Amino acid sequence: MPRTLVLHNARIHTFHDAYPRAHAIAIVDGRVAAYDNAALTTATSNDQAQVIDLQGACVIPGINDAHAHMEREGLKTLRPSLAHARTVEDVLQVIREQARITPPGVYIVTMPVGTPPYFFGGAAQLAESRLPTRQELDAAAPEHPVYIPAPFGNWGKPPGTAALNSLALQRNGLTPASQPTCAGIEIGKDASGGLSGIIVERNTRPAVEFDLLPDIPRFGFAERLKGLRISQKMYHAKGTTSIYEGHGSAPETISIYRKLWEEGDLTMRTGLVVSPTWGNLPEAARAMRDWLAAARGRGLGDPSFRISGIHIAYGGDPLVACCARANLPDTGWSGFVEQAVTPSDFKALCLLAAEHDLRVNVIVSDKLHEILPVLLAVDKKFPLAGKRWVLQHIARARVEDLQALKALGVLITTIPTYFLWKGGAAYLDEADGGDSVVAHATMLELGLDLALATDNIPYDPFFTLWVAGARQERVTGQVIGSHQTLSADAALRAFTIAGARLTFDEHWKGPLAPGFAGDLAVLDRDPMTLSVNAWRDIQCTMTVVGGRIVHGTDST
Template sequence: MTVADRIILGARVRTMTGPEAAESPEAVAVADGRILAVGPRSEVLALAGPGTDVIEHPSATILPGLVDAHSHPIYSLGIVRGLSLAGVHTRAGLRAALERGRDEQAGDEWFLAWGLDPSAFEGEPIGNAELHVVLGADRPAYIKMFDAHSGIASAAALARAGVTAPFDNPDGSGAVGDTEGRLTGHLLEFPTMELVERILPPHGFDDRVRQLRGLLGDMAAVGITTAHVMDLKDPDALELLAAIEAEGDLPVRLRISPWCEPTTTDAEVAALVAMQGRGGRRYGIEGIKLFIDGTVEGGTAWLATPDADGEGLAATWPEADAYAARIRLFDEQGIPTATHAIGERGIRFVAETLASLPAGGVPHRIEHIESAEDDVIALIGASGIVASMQPTHCTHHVRPDGSDDWSRRLGATRAGRAWRTGDVRRSGATLALGSDWPVAPFDPWEIMADAQTRRPTAHPGTPAVGADQALTAVEALEGYTTHAHRAIGSAGGALVPGAPADLIVLDTDPLTAAPEELLDARVLLTLVDGRPTHR
């Protein structure tokens, strides 16, 4: 008989294998990093030996480890610098926050901030005027907007970056100008933002290792055991991870999908293919990420008709057929892909491209799916395309009265199709859930709560956005367990003998707790490979 290394006892085990039996199992045994047994307390305890670590939480629920299906933990290190502007939605609030940040960063040459929602400009054009009022035009300053697809630079920062006049690129990126042709400081999409970001104060390697280790530990503390990392932007990202693993295990498994962009050459594509499988003990490159468009708020989402500001008619790929050719190449190589698609035209194009691939291949995903039409949702379900969505993008930034920038730009009809998670599930599609950290907080319990209420659950009385798109408690938890695994072609996310021992112990039962109660849920234990990453 195999002796358990560790036995976890609780009030119940949610195995996520289907409808729970009348008498739910109460215990899980772990040996050699895998689930040894799941069953009644007495049966599982019989597997204990003299050295078995028995952990008991009599009123808690044992669950599979959670998967954040869309996250940017390494890339976020260069974003979450300086003042957090999350939750700022008015000009007055922005000015007050900038004044506070000015005092906090008084000794720094650069002023840095992140996480600003465009709603703070109250419908007026986004620009650097508030930065100049509070900081003066001579101080270099940079704000990364909440969507991470745009930024605001002060006049001094623009001058240092060599940006002297407005410009537009074919892929929708550019530096915005006002009606008189003067730079506003609003920078759209990655190629333009990088002009400023490459001259920001350096962020030391050792500091980033420490910060990343702490971030992954914080993710483990809320029950995340795996994150699907949707970038490999930092040139030293793998070195950062190797440095952490040189001192111990990562607290969270990382599945990394580097970017393929319109400017990626054939030689670089070959290198992306060759990178597949490279990694360490708990991290590896196992896919490729692409973009078909940008964001609604930046005017770079690919829409069927212009938005309220006359924008949104361009794809990120100037020749969209080139995107389709890349997808076919990766499919032939057996490499799963994930494509960022926001606007209804972009989502349609990606869905039709993926639906045309030969059946039976690796899974391919569409990320975000912010506003999609009925027939496209049906196509996603019928074609086995995976949907990867982030409920709090809707509940944190969309207002039922349509006054937010996302809704204003799209208009009532398209805004009425916001984040159709319920319809995606009803189509039969796999629906993986995540945060898109640092675009939104990575707390999975808030995300699962908001997925059920379709409103910011932390703010009682707030009206719902698309109440008919709410998920059930089971569907929300599946989005972080079984469906997140299906999204990458894995049968994981369930507590069954032989499965990797990635599990958590929660002080409540997420399948019976009210969404409001999930906000106070506390993870008592997180195991990866049967070893504690949070306890």
């Protein structure tokens, strides 16, 4: 008997133009089979069907997070939290408790000080406005090296502050004469010129562990796999059924996804992009020619797991990239390999990628006007039509450049939380009021393929949905680009069905259409009927992937 799930007494937004609204839906063997009365007939004709009365809840297609960094979230749960700490003594109490249960000589590594998910303020959250001193940490854990890391810069805003005790400083070979290789790192000194145990990190993606702290424990394969299992459940709990990792995944990151997939436990439909480890053009040319055949074109995989294309950075710090490669397979919190690519090398790498049918993913930020000429040059030699190259993190952009992207046929992902809410201070004084920054309405008017993403800041898609509708900077509340706000319908389409094109899956995944994947989210409220400010408070009560409940009633 086919596996059947029937949901009824619901407000269903199918995003299938031929049947946009329904009150019941039947999913048979993982695919949408029927709506409304036909769905109910399916339920009564199959006594093995699982039938659930949703009591008026809202149903939408599953969220497809187009720049998810899903592997990170679960890792945060593997280290002791300091989120509750409001005094230095609160921090020290956690260290003492960890010292009690940790064998002598083994590191105590916590999460950063601050309130998740951003850790804004860091040590300023504590009454003393500082982290514990080296001597205070020594007293709390005299037989253990202790490390309180700075926040990962992409979560919040640099600078961040880390703290180490004397044993940790010693085991990492740090002395008052030590100097960082990478810029943006400051080793703290006390009044006598000795090490204070404080290290200040001003880089968005911290380099201090790669640069100065070789002895600090890294996340190993087993921990990353455990973290991914946790992450997957957390993302499902927000209604996410598919992810795309356009920033690229390092070899070890790909390995943990593959392990979960091989064990049959990967319930998140996953599209990965290769984050390459090469350090120069000759290495890149050999890798593209000899080792990346599986990532060419549409890539290889199945409906659950696919690898396609590569990420090529535009810019970056060469010293940070060098330090990061030297620490592989560890990638810290990022999950990808740091790159530093000059404009001339970027063009050369894009031409090489096009020659080998490797579609490029690139983070654009405010540099679209610099990257576009490269794409046009590549297109003249290797036409990009149908190749689905992906431009990500688009911030400030000219209309004529967006029009050119439409002509090239590239895909676009945006992260409104990053540029409008968290980093919106940089765009408060734009001459056009910010209408050229993350210009969602303009992109859609031009017919560009646009998919929304969370970037794991935070991983809740309904917070991102709210930012796309409200466009408010986090400190001032000022609206950036009032003409670029998205309606609930437009934002949800960009956050659900649009992302299928990133993995060449739009013929079977996205809308809740007959024959399409039975991937959906059940919400406690209908976004279409709410004010914009209420979008961020929406909760997902059930998530279904391929007709299987992965969050909510009867999930395991």
